[in-house]
Amino acid sequence: MTTQQLSGPVIRTQGLTRHFTRHKKTVEAVRGLDLEVGHGELVAFLGPNGAGKSTTLRMLTTLIEPTAGTAEVAGYDVVRQRGQVRRSIGYVGQGNAAGHAQRGRDELVSQARAFQMTRRQAHARADELLDAFDLTEHADRPVSTLSGGQRRRLDVAIGLVHTPTLLFLDEPSTGLDPQNRVNLQEQVRRLNDEQGTTIVLTTHYLEEADAIADRVVVIDHGRVIADDSAARLKSGLGDLVVLGFESEPAAASAARRVGLLAGAAVTVADAEVRLRVAHGRDLAPGIVVDLARAGLDVRRIEVVGPTLDDVFLDLTGRSLRETATDSAEPTLEEVAA
């Protein structure tokens, strides 16, 4: 790498755009993305199905070309310097990379050989990765007999064979059970912390973005609608305070009083009052005491800090959890286009 490539951002896009034509209709999958990612960052692209996350990743990894705009990855242009980009990155797509009849160790060795390592180097690298991803004891089994979590870890290991400084992971934990998901997230976090590998992953799991990413780029309808740390994205939203009452009339009276008291928008449903307010945790005891003085006993109280779903709801009016699936698997011709 040149000095410029080391000191500049590891990813820089300007007006990055990708359209697809399907049934004579144009789908604007990615619309004018401007993005910079620095060395050593762990960035999550978060958004609902069909938001344009995978299409962005496919352009950055040179699998498809942009319709317009530019992107540089590791200092190289993704269209004019494809080969250099590919040698600088690791990419783990949504499907499984490993062949089913092969043993995990052989997959890693073949991949290492494809990167011009000698047989000895390839075996040493395979051992290192098997160890790092807790796969040593499963290394000599056919891939088809591995669990979903083990196979996914093998996929990530395969993406790391040539020690890229930048790793792209497309929905790494989709389809994994919660335990395997957390396990994989820990490995990804460790890779970033200990090796300094820059990682860009896509996810529609709010908890995943929140738990492991330094930075969350929220994408919707092909555009970036927010870009910050999860903590900062959430900090402007306040806590959700839920108060339960004995009856609906009691809740209605309490809502009027709480609205005045907290100066916040209050909603009532059944015998429950909900309000979103800054420092809700600190305010809640005072609210309960005030209501008791007015003869309104709070039966149940819950204070919930804001989530990334609240951020998405605030930005779009839709919940990310409930956003309907709107994805279409591209055909091979379309990917090659």
Ligand SMILES: Nc1ncnc2c1ncn2[C@@H]1O[C@H](COP(=O)(O)OP(=O)(O)OP(=O)(O)O)[C@@H](O)[C@H]1O
């Ligand atoms: N090859 C293609 N041909 C036609 N349309 C496509 C193609 N690839 C993606 N699209 C469309 O582009 C939009 C963005 O898709 P993309 O896969 O990038 O979204 P995503 O955010 O990664 O969603 P998911 O989480 O489902 O992978 C969607 O409307 C999708 O149907």
